[in-house]
Amino acid sequence: xxxxLSPNLPDNTQGTNNASATYSEGRPSSPVIAQPGLESxxxxxxxxxxxxxxxxxxxxxxxxxxxxxxxxxxSGRYLLPNDEQEQARLDLQxxxxxxxxxxxxxxxPISEKTPAILDLGxxxxxxxxxxxxxxxxxxxLLLMWxxxxxxxxSPIQPRWVPPNxxxxxxxxxxxxxxxHHFDLIHTRIMNGSIRDWPQLFRQSFNHCKPGGWMECQxxxxxxILQVSGEFLRRQxxxxxxxxxxxxxxxxxxxxxxxxxxLQNIGRYQLVTMLDxxxxxxxxxxxxxxxxxxxxxxxxxxxxxxxxxxxxxxxYWLLYVVxxxxx
Ligand SMILES: C[S@@+](CC[C@H](N)C(=O)[O-])C[C@H]1O[C@@H](n2cnc3c(N)ncnc32)[C@H](O)[C@@H]1O
Numbered sequence: 001x002x003x004x005l006s007p008n009l010p011d012n013t014q015g016t017n018n019a020s021a022t023y024s025e026g027r028p029s030s031p032v033i034a035q036p037g038l039e040s041x042x043x044x045x046x047x048x049x050x051x052x053x054x055x056x057x058x059x060x061x062x063x064x065x066x067x068x069x070x071x072x073x074x075s076g077r078y079l080l081p082n083d084e085q086e087q088a089r090l091d092l093q094x095x096x097x098x099x100x101x102x103x104x105x106x107x108x109p110i111s112e113k114t115p116a117i118l119d120l121g122x123x124x125x126x127x128x129x130x131x132x133x134x135x136x137x138x139x140x141l142l143l144m145w146x147x148x149x150x151x152x153x154s155p156i157q158p159r160w161v162p163p164n165x166x167x168x169x170x171x172x173x174x175x176x177x178x179x180h181h182f183d184l185i186h187t188r189i190m191n192g193s194i195r196d197w198p199q200l201f202r203q204s205f206n207h208c209k210p211g212g213w214m215e216c217q218x219x220x221x222x223x224i225l226q227v228s229g230e231f232l233r234r235q236x237x238x239x240x241x242x243x244x245x246x247x248x249x250x251x252x253x254x255x256x257x258x259x260x261x262l263q264n265i266g267r268y269q270l271v272t273m274l275d276x277x278x279x280x281x282x283x284x285x286x287x288x289x290x291x292x293x294x295x296x297x298x299x300x301x302x303x304x305x306x307x308x309x310x311x312x313x314x315y316w317l318l319y320v321v322x323x324x325x326x
Contacts, residue, residue, distance in 0.1 A: 228319065229321055254310045
């Protein structure tokens with residue numbers, strides 16, 4: 001069982017839960033949160049800590065390959081690295097999407113002032129942290145409420161976060177054990193990570209409050225990552241969501257757009273591509289296609305050159321789909 005606190009309860013129950021609670025099959029011996037003050041493997045907390053209050057070595061025993069670092073928990077499940085280079089790319093990608101969405105973090109019309117939010121595959125947690133209320137304006141609420149949970153295979157989120165946010169290491173494709181429901185379940189750029197989309201939407205539907213929303217924000221390019229907006233809309237419908245809205249954006253790559261704002265976004269997106277193509281390629285090509293690392297590097301050098309020349313006007317499709325559990 002992964003213990004999380006109800007948004008309706010004060011966040012004062014750490015240290016009082018049974019540390020020997022059972023876990024669902026396949027989960028690490030201790031799920032993890034980034035929580036200030038509860039240091040990694042600190043024996044002081046051995047007896048007292050709840051199921052989610054320690055950072056155990058089985059999730060930080062990272063694997064290394066071709067100079068990149070990969071997640072340890074459910075090893076091999078996700079093909080991209082989790083090292084600092086990749087974290088910087090994710091944060092830059094967040095910035096690009098923030099600009100592309102005109103600083104909107106989600107589009108679902110949530111009426112709750114402090115909605116209970118679940119961010120699946122939270123990455124560095126940057127979206128979850130930004131979506132939280134401003135500490136200054138909502139100080140009193142922050143002291144009392146935990147309302148945002150982010151989960152990921154990698155514990156790469158900051159350790160010091162506002163008290164209304166909790167990060168946990170978990171595989172979103174395992175059965176969820178959250179003891180409460182959410183006003184918003186959010187996923188972003190999970191295309192290529194999900195094996196069973198219908199199951200993801202079913203679990204999300206079951207864990208939404210009545211009136212709650214699910215929102216997916218997906219980048220789509222190429223043939224393999226062909227999870228289209230229509231695909232997401234259909235999956236949501238089949239899971240039972242209603243009032244579904246699909247919005248389509250185009251994310252241009254490079255400085256070829258004439259419009260200065262799009263050009264600015266395109267330049268940032270070009271940097272995420274130049275940084276990201278090694279992460280996107282190296283595990284797939286060396287593990288499954290039999291390439292040597294040096295061969296991949298040479299190919300990527302040519303690819304970077306093409307990107308820089310800007311002869312090809314490339315773009316990503318960006319889909320936002322949100323639906324409600326009525
Ligand atoms: C491309 S990143 C996107 C991160 C974040 N959503 C964002 O938009 O910045 C995909 C993330 O999903 C996580 N992930 C992939 N498969 C997962 C799974 N089965 N369960 C939990 N997290 C997963 C990866 O570890 C990675 O951090």
